[in-house]
Amino acid sequence: MTESIERDERHRARMQRKKALIDEKIAQSQDEYGLLLVHSGNGKGKSSSAFGMVARALGHGIKVGVVQFIKGAASTGEEAFFRRFPDEVSYHVMGEGFTWETQDRQRDIDKAREAWAVAVQLLNDPGIGLVVLDELNIALKYGYLELEAVLADIEARPLLQHVVVTGRGALPGMIEAADTVTEMSLVKHAFKAGVKAQKGVEF
Amino acid sequence: MTESIERDERHRARMQRKKALIDEKIAQSQDEYGLLLVHSGNGKGKSSSAFGMVARALGHGIKVGVVQFIKGAASTGEEAFFRRFPDEVSYHVMGEGFTWETQDRQRDIDKAREAWAVAVQLLNDPGIGLVVLDELNIALKYGYLELEAVLADIEARPLLQHVVVTGRGALPGMIEAADTVTEMSLVKHAFKAGVKAQKGVEF
The missing domain is CATH 1.20.5 (Single alpha-helices involved in coiled-coils or other helix-helix interfaces)
Structure with a gap:
């Protein structure tokens, strides 16, 4: 109650x-004010577009925070690269974050909340101009985090801070709250079944 | 004849x-083999997704080449950032490349061909694992470059080299040639008319 x-x-x-x-x-x-951008859809490019924005921000001297809500879902290449700049990028991957395999809902919820606590620190830091919340939409879709609380924390951020939320299946409330929503759709994926994931492209 | x-x-x-x-x-x-990826559509993220892949590739120790076919269309932030790594990224912006304002078709064609000559050098270099041809689709759509010749050069690249082509209005032949095509669609763009472009997000 x-x-x-x-x-x-x-x-x-x-x-x-x-x-x-x-x-x-x-x-x-x-x-100027900080935008909330959402990258959703079933196509490729949701996360990599966010990481392109990280590069863009760094080129402007803007500091960046990244939280990846699904360990292993995002590129190990991007992580390896952006960890080269610890003074400019505060990079966090959910320690033993939830995966599709854990099958332990309470553990997944706990891990998602731990990750969100890190996100909130970034969202409270006016020295950070861009926060990437990679695959957050998945954590919300599974109900591991409460949308209302997440949006409240996002909207309480510094006025000039940009936030990018990625992941398929963005909830309607997230889309409503966003300034810009981009849907990445797969038009063509040749040899989808047969060809293994390519280093440097897929991960 | x-x-x-x-x-x-x-x-x-x-x-x-x-x-x-x-x-x-x-x-x-x-x-493994090199993929040809095309990012098209009217939404955001076509170029930034390509630049996210640049970061990913660099994280894997893969060298990258970039040619931007429209000066000023792409982010100055990304350019500033990736030019920090001259040994890892070979970065080329069309010198006084065609813009929407030149109104000088022959000059635009000449500049596009000069840019393509640079692209061909990258496409011939087996030491480069990823080539980004940013806004190439625009140059093709305007007929500044011939699609057949461009595709021939792309397809003659080293077997393991990935190529990303960006720009709205991808020609059917480009889509046909691609391994993966992603369409970025704008779902929502709040205050599109009123809010000026935001540094670190839009450019």
Whole structure:
């Protein structure tokens, strides 16, 4: 019951903040503010597009935070590369994060919450201009994290901080909250069944 | 007439090579080979996804070549960042490349051909594992480069080299030649008209 009231209050606070932000955006529509971008769909490029934005941000001298919510789902190549710049990129992979194989829902929930606690630290840091929440949509879709709470934390971030959320199956509430949503669709995938994943392209 | 015969011969050679390659792929479908990936569509993420793959490749110790066919269309941030690694990334932006404003078709064609000559050097270099041809689709759509010749050069590349072609309006022949085609669609773009482009996100 208390939890339900808290959730309602969070929702109300979030909606109030959202309204204030929208009013502000409309009033000062030429001003800069941090965007919430969502990359969803069944095609390729959701995560790699986010990591291209990391490179872009670093080129502008903007510091970046990354949390990968599914260990092994994202590229080990990107991780190896961006870990070269520890002063510029704060890179976090869920320690023994949930995978498709664990079959232990409570453990997965615990790990997702630990990862979210790291995300919240990045979302609270005004020194970080871009936060990538890789495969967050999956954690939300499985109910490992509560959408309302996640959106409240995202929307409480510093005004100029950009956030990119990736993963197929973005929840409607995430799409509603986003400034920009891109759907990556697979048009063609030759030899899908036969050809093994290619280093440097697929992982 | 001579040109037409040459084109027919190139086409035949290309088709023969393609058939041999496909036969080889089918015969040894677990073997690695370089993919041709196309990122098209009207949404965001076509180029940034390619640059994410650059980061991924570098993380695997794979050397990369980049040619940007439209100066100014792609991110200055990505260029600034990847130029930090001259030993790992061979980065080329069309000198005074064609823009939407030049209105000088012959000059644009000349510049596109100069850029393609650089691309061919990268496509001939077995030391380069990934070649990004950013906004090539635009140059092809405008007829600044001939599709058949471009595909012949791409298909003559080293067997293990990956190529990513970006840009909206991919020609049917490019899609046909590709191993993987991803369409980036814009689902939502809030305040599209009012909000100015955001550094670190849009450029």
